[in-house]
Amino acid sequence: MALDIKLAVSTWLWTSPFSSDTISLFPKIKEMGYDAVEIPVEDPTIIDTRTVEKALKDNGLAPIICAAFGPSRDLTHEDPGFHQTSFDYIQACFDISASLGAEFVAGPMYSAVGKARLVSPEQKKVEWDRAVNNLRKVCKMAEKSGQKIALEALNRFETDLVNTTSDLMRLISDINHPAARVLLDGFHMNIEEPSIEAAIFQAGDKLIHVQVSENHRGTPGTGQTRWEDFKSGLEKVNYQGAVSIESFTPEIKELAGAVCIWRPLAESQDKFASEGFNFLKNWAKN
Template identity: 70%
Template sequence: MSLDLKFGVSTWLWTSPFSTETIALFPKIKAMGYDLVEIPVEDPALVDIVRVKAALALHELEPVICGAFGTSRDLTHDDPAYHKTSMDYIEACLDICVGLGAKFFAGPMYSAVGKARLVSAEQKQVEWERAVTNLQKVCVQADARGLEIALEPLNRFESDLINTAQDVMQLVQDINHPAAKVLLDGFHMNIEEPDIEKAILLAGEKLIHVQVSENYRGTPGTGQTRWDAYKRGLTTIGYTGAVSIESFTPEVKELAGAVCIWRPLVPSQDGFAQEGLQFLKKWAAEPLPAAPASPINYQTL
């Protein structure tokens, strides 16, 4: 059974920050065969909605809007001023979603990326409750605009709050708003999930977007990722959304430093995008792989 998917790519593969001038990438992205483009909004002021919308229409690309949550954007911070900064930024991104015709706003918006500490259970509960309360407000804002939010778990080196599908599903349950949905990113899953297929099944109907790269952030199909597990999981839940490549270029030093890419992962970023899409289309079209045999329990032998 093949998967009926759309395929996207993040402009972070080539550049940062996204600005109106980044629309120069759109013809190339479309010519490669992509259906959509991920637009990471680091600074909403850099996005001319009218021009970007016209470029999307001209090149027949759908937009996915993703957030960038640096240290100043933290809904779990002890200082409420950070909550205000975060909410203002999120609201601006929601308006960009509406202006460009996106259906949801995605990202790890519960806390600042890189906030990874060993804290007490009491402090973690306080921050969890702040995330829930503030994201309930975000959901109300999104719903008023006809949008959803896609909450993304991050690996342990980038967040101490939400690392797994189980974590994010608990967060969605506590938010208890229909606009709260889930994004799963394969890079983080390859670090945190014991079983990719089970993680996808746990997200189930809440899963509205999937990001992929290889386990080392490289081109899909060139590493250790269990693509068979992805295929079984997405097929079982009837996923019909997009699978989008997200990785980064070492040429943008600030971004590369933020995601700890210290060397080129590929000979060219264009090759990354082209070969990654070729692999993903072949993967989606192949027959559903059988589940692996149960592992041997050596304790019973």
């Protein structure tokens, strides 16, 4: 059975941060065959939505907005000032998403990426409750902006709070707001999930975005991912959103250091994107 999906790629594959100038990648992305482009919003102030909107239309690409959570954006921090910084940033992401005609903002909004420690059960509960309460506020912000949020579980080396789809579904249950939805990333799932298929099935109709790369962050089809199980899971939940390649370039040192990419993962980033597209197109059809 063929999957009824869009194929997308993140501009993080080539550059960081995304700015209005990054639209120069759009013609190449469209020429490769992609339906959509994933736009990571690191600094909202360097994105002119009118410029980006025109480039999207000119190239026939749909936008997907992803948020980035560095150390200052942490809804589980003990200092409420960090929460306000996060709220302001997330609202800016909602504004960009709404302006470009996208429907959600995706990412691990509950905590700063890289906040991975061994803490007591009591401390973990405090941080969990902060995440729930603050994300409920974020969901209300999303609703006012006509948006949803797609929350993402990260592997154990990037967070100690939400590692599995089970964790994520419990978080969404505790938030208890219709705007709270799911993003599943195959890279993290390959580390944390006993079964990719079962994890997707568990997400069910809450799943609104999917990111992929190989288990080593490389080009889809070159590693150990169980792609048949991945497809079976998406078929079972009748997933019809985008499947987006998310990986990173070793050429941008700050980004490469943040995601621990110490070597090239393909002959070139263009080849990564084009070969990844060809693999995913065949995978979705066959």
